Amino acid sequence: MESRNYIGGEWMTPTAGELVVPNPSNTQETVGLVHLSAKEDVLQAGDAAVAALSKWTSMTPGARGEVLLKAAQLLEARAEEVAHLASSEMGKPITEMKGEVKRGINLLRYYAAEGVRAFGSVIPASQQQVLQYTKRVPLGVVGLITPWNFPIAIPIWKLAPALICGNTIVWKPAENASLSATALTQVLVDAGLPAGVLNTVIGQGSVVGQALMDEVPLDAVSFTGSTQTGLKVGEQAARRNIKYQTEMGGKNAAVVLADANLDIAVPAVVSGAFTSAGQKCTATSRVIVEAGIYNRFVAALRDAVNELYVGSALDQKSYLGPVASAAQFEKVSAFVDVALREANEVAQARLQVNPASGYYVAPLVVDGVGVQHPLVQEEVFGPLMTLLPVRDFDEAIAVCNDTVYGLSASVFTENLHAGMRFLDEAQAGMVRVNLETSGVEYQAPFGGMKMSSSHTREQGQAALDFYSQTKTCAVYYG
C-alpha cells in the first residue's frame, strides 16, 4: 500500500520524499510506502478547507450526521482490513487494534447523532418580548495533528466532532500512521464527504506540522502527541489567538493499598502497563504499593508477568507486540538499559519470537529507585513499570502527585473512604478506583491536568465545546 494526500476532493501523491514502512513485528517485511508532502501541499490543503467552508457550514447538522453515520457503516464493513493494516504499520496487537477500530465506529455513531440533539439554551431576558438564546456555530478551518499510537481512534475522536459542528479540516497524521490515515480518509470520502471538507496531508512534523501552524489560515488546532511538541503548538496558537487544544504526555500512577484485592489489582496493573507495549498516554508506569502488601503484590505480579505472551502483532495470542518503530525501539531500549543498570529487576517477561526479527522490548518491572529518578519522572512510553513502596496512604498520594504530568491515576482498595479520598486528592484528569489507568470510555471527557494538557477535554460532550463557539442571540418581537 502507498500513502496519498487527499486535498480539495482529489487524491494526490506528494513528491517531497519517501519513507519505506517496515513491519515492526518483522522488519524484513515492508508494509508500504509513505509519500511525504512539502509546504506547498499544506497551503493547498488550507485553501481547499477555506473554500469548502460555506457549503459544509450551510448543510444542516442532521445532513452532516448522515455522512458520519455512513462512515461508521463503511468502517464496520472494513474493520478487519483496517485493523490488519494498522497493526502491521505500528505493531499494536490485532485483538487490541480491532477494539480500537470498534471505538472509532462508536465515536462516529455518537457524533452522528449529535446532529439532531439540542445544541444551545434559552435564557430569560430582562426586557419583555425578547427571546434570548444561545447557539453553537462552527469555528471555521480546524487543524488536526495526531500521533501514531492510536492511528484510528484518535483521528476519529477529533474528526467526528469537528465535522458535526460544521468545521472543515486540514489533518496532519503522524508519519508512521500514514497508511492507516490514508485508509481512514478513504472511508470518509466513500461516505460522501463533500470535496475540501477533509484534507489529509501526509508528511513530517517539522515540515507539514510547522507549515500548518505557521501559514494555514486556521481558526483552531487540536493536537495530541508529546508534551515537547504540544507546548510549541500551543505557543504558536496563542500567538495567533486561535483556539487550541493540546493533549500530551503522562506518567500515570496506580496505587495499591494494603487492603487491595490482588485478583483485581494485578491484572489491571499488568494491562495498564503492558497492553500496546506501554505506548498509551494513559499507560501505568509507576506502581505505588503500601508496605503491608508489597511482598504479596510482587509475588502475584511476577507470576502474571511470567505468563505474558509477547509476539507478532498479527498473532491472535499476543498480549503485547513490538514497539512501533526504530525510533521508539531506541528510546525505550535506552530506558531499559538505565533500569537494568540502576534499579533492581523484579520481573521480566520472555519473548515468544526472535527478538532480532522486530522492535521487541521484553516487559520489565523494577524497583529500588527514588521518586526523583528519571525512570519515575520521565515518560518512557514502553513496557517498563517501576514499583515504589510507600508507608501509608498519605505518602502514596504525595508520591502519586510528585510529577509534572496529570493525565490518569488509579487506586486499588476495598476501603470506600480511601477510594473517595484518592478521587479527591489525586492530581489527574481521569481518576479511577479498582480500574486500570487506561480505558476511559469514548462518551466521557478525556484529558489531563498539569503538563498533560491545555486543560481542555476531548470526547463525549466536551469535544462539542471545543469544536464550536457560542453566539448569544436576542430578538425583540414586540
Ligand code: NAD
Ligand atoms: P510527537 O509529539 O512526536 O508527534 C505528534 C504529532 O505532532 C505528529 O503528527 C508529528 O508529526 C507532529 N509534529 C512534530 N513536530 C511538529 C511541529 N513542529 N509542529 C507541528 N506538528 C509537529 O508525539 P508521538 O511520538 O507521535 O506520540 C507519542 C506522544 O503522544 C506521547 O508523549 C503520548 O503520551 C502522547 N499522547 C497523548 C495522548 C493524550 O490524549 N494525552 C494520547 C496519545 C498519545
